[in-house]
Amino acid sequence: MKYSFKSNLLLLVILISSCNLEKKTDETIRQDEPIFPKGEKITNNNFAGTAYLHMMGATDTTLHVSYGNVTFEPKARTNWHSHPGGQLLFITEGKGFYQAKGEPARLLKKGDFVEIPRNVIHWHGAAPDSEFAHIAVSLNTDEGGAVWTEPVTDEEYNQSTN
């Protein structure tokens, strides 16, 4: 049984292509598979841009905690706000920023965390060129929920993230 050089070349091209295709699919899965569920699109005015919230708990109100997963598309961010009982952020995807009022913004990436003190006015959100996801754990919620103020302007956002 004999094959021509042409048919061999064709076989080679098909195999290499399918090999690369499989690799690309694999990479795509890695980027597109969030660890925690994305949840529902946020429709209130406390966020700018497109963001999603998957509330997890607490079922047990005696724990004085509220927690969920927040996913931001590039440039999406919270308004300026504060938490009377403080909050923790655990970054699980992408790149983003945390900025306390009057301080430089802090670049955050997958694996970082932020401990937000009580009553500190701040914002968090995605980098201009990356999605961003974090678990947010609001603490001591028996002392009150988030206090929302004005939006982070495009000027403020651009200055802090450039």
Next chain:
Amino acid sequence: MKYSFKSNLLLLVILISSCNLEKKTDETIRQDEPIFPKGEKITNNNFAGTAYLHMMGATDTTLHVSYGNVTFEPKARTNWHSHPGGQLLFITEGKGFYQAKGEPARLLKKGDFVEIPRNVIHWHGAAPDSEFAHIAVSLNTDEGGAVWTEPVTDEEYNQSTN
């Protein structure tokens, strides 16, 4: 230019093998890259098997919270214990179990979370055949730290995880 069936077969085998090799390397990288730091090996007697703790906070004691990342090698687990202020677990890697005393064990995987009520005696740890990592957030720590009791015996572990 002509090639034999034999040399074609050889080419095919080499290409498919290299393709699979690349995929295996990729999978290995995915498994070995934890999101949060592994930290230091736990040397106290409150754990069985090999586990690691990366304490994160809290820096601010007024938040009444304590949190870190715990990584368990296969079969590693905590002793039975409880938290006066409750605890949250966010699973970031692998497969494991949570079991409250007197209840069936709950299988946990990446993306799951557990809300552990106040004073419920329980254990958590890795599945027999998988590493396991979670962020643990101990709540209301002004009401006391974890209360540790006896180890989870091999019999208890095998019954719950099989």
